[in-house]
Amino acid sequence: MIHASGLSHRFRTKQGPVDAVRGVDIDIAESELVGFLGPNGAGKTTTMRMLTTLLPPTAGEATVAGRDLRTDPFGVRRRIGYVPQSGSAGMDRRVGDELRTQGRFHGQSRAEARRKCAELLDRFDLSDLDQRPVAALSGGQRRRLDIALGLIHDPRLLFLDEPSTGLDPHSRANLWEHVRALRAGHGTTVLISTHYLDEADALCDRLLVIDHGRIVATGTPEELKQRVSGDLVVFTCADPATAATAVRAMPEATDVRTEGGEVRLRTARGDTALTALLRRLDSAGITPLSLRVERPSLDDVFLELTGHSLREASVAA
Numbered sequence: 001m002i003h004a005s006g007l008s009h010r011f012r013t014k015q016g017p018v019d020a021v022r023g024v025d026i027d028i029a030e031s032e033l034v035g036f037l038g039p040n041g042a043g044k045t046t047t048m049r050m051l052t053t054l055l056p057p058t059a060g061e062a063t064v065a066g067r068d069l070r071t072d073p074f075g076v077r078r079r080i081g082y083v084p085q086s087g088s089a090g091m092d093r094r095v096g097d098e099l100r101t102q103g104r105f106h107g108q109s110r111a112e113a114r115r116k117c118a119e120l121l122d123r124f125d126l127s128d129l130d131q132r133p134v135a136a137l138s139g140g141q142r143r144r145l146d147i148a149l150g151l152i153h154d155p156r157l158l159f160l161d162e163p164s165t166g167l168d169p170h171s172r173a174n175l176w177e178h179v180r181a182l183r184a185g186h187g188t189t190v191l192i193s194t195h196y197l198d199e200a201d202a203l204c205d206r207l208l209v210i211d212h213g214r215i216v217a218t219g220t221p222e223e224l225k226q227r228v229s230g231d232l233v234v235f236t237c238a239d240p241a242t243a244a245t246a247v248r249a250m251p252e253a254t255d256v257r258t259e260g261g262e263v264r265l266r267t268a269r270g271d272t273a274l275t276a277l278l279r280r281l282d283s284a285g286i287t288p289l290s291l292r293v294e295r296p297s298l299d300d301v302f303l304e305l306t307g308h309s310l311r312e313a314s315v316a317a
């Protein structure tokens, strides 16, 4: 659904050139739900603006929804939906009119546009605001309208640039429910950037991690977490030093340490290594008193890949 190679964008500023995106390759299959993660200024929005034809690449090429970005930008636009970070609704328009007009613009009949508008107003808790001017909406309400506008024509490919930012938990849950329903019902492909790592972890099939304009990792959330440093297994027993010596002989265990009366070790898959660990301890005559497995989080992945925590970066922004 998206094939991009060597996609780059250089902004020219008075202070000199800014290489916002540096030779990005992206392949996204039909119906994939892909999370686009990266710290502030990593190049997510610039990449999305190129893929949605809003910004010409300075190098590279891409096919988006089966159409060439450079030679058929209108073909691309007809097939995609884009929810930018900043609002796309006209301030002097009424909420319902804006949605219905957008539906008509995409070729829907009057009745179809009315039906889709009612469905989306309901989905995003905007039904009471049908006649309200956009300028009189709160920030969260406006954000929900932006998302509804991007979804009005049931696009085959949907780009969502930090759609959850500014939404309350209830609206976030509604948004994700809608995104999943779109995929289940229509096979919609979705590229979504988010700073909510828990969302990305739970809901995306695959993640792309970008930093300083380059893709630094791609994989399922599970694959990325495994790549980092494996699970942490922590156990206590009567004699931690002897236990640590016994565990060091295990090929599955790395970085075996004793700390505060606990034995801590890293292993690629904590769940499968547990049986081997328990056998090993048993044969050494050691009985564990407590044992736990800690899986790496996506924030650990971030820290390892980019040198900083996404959580800290987004709080600071």
Ligand SMILES: Nc1ncnc2c1ncn2[C@@H]1O[C@H](COP(=O)(O)OP(=O)(O)OP(=O)(O)O)[C@@H](O)[C@H]1O
Residues within 6 Å of the ligand: 011, 012, 013, 018, 019, 020, 038, 039, 040, 041, 042, 043, 044, 045, 046, 047
């Ligand atoms: N119009 C512009 N002119 C000059 N530099 C720009 C412009 N737009 C973006 N940049 C720079 O390009 C780089 C990438 O910005 P971009 O907005 O793509 O990052 P991002 O990953 O979307 O960040 P965020 O998470 O904060 O939205 C940054 O260094 C940014 O300052």
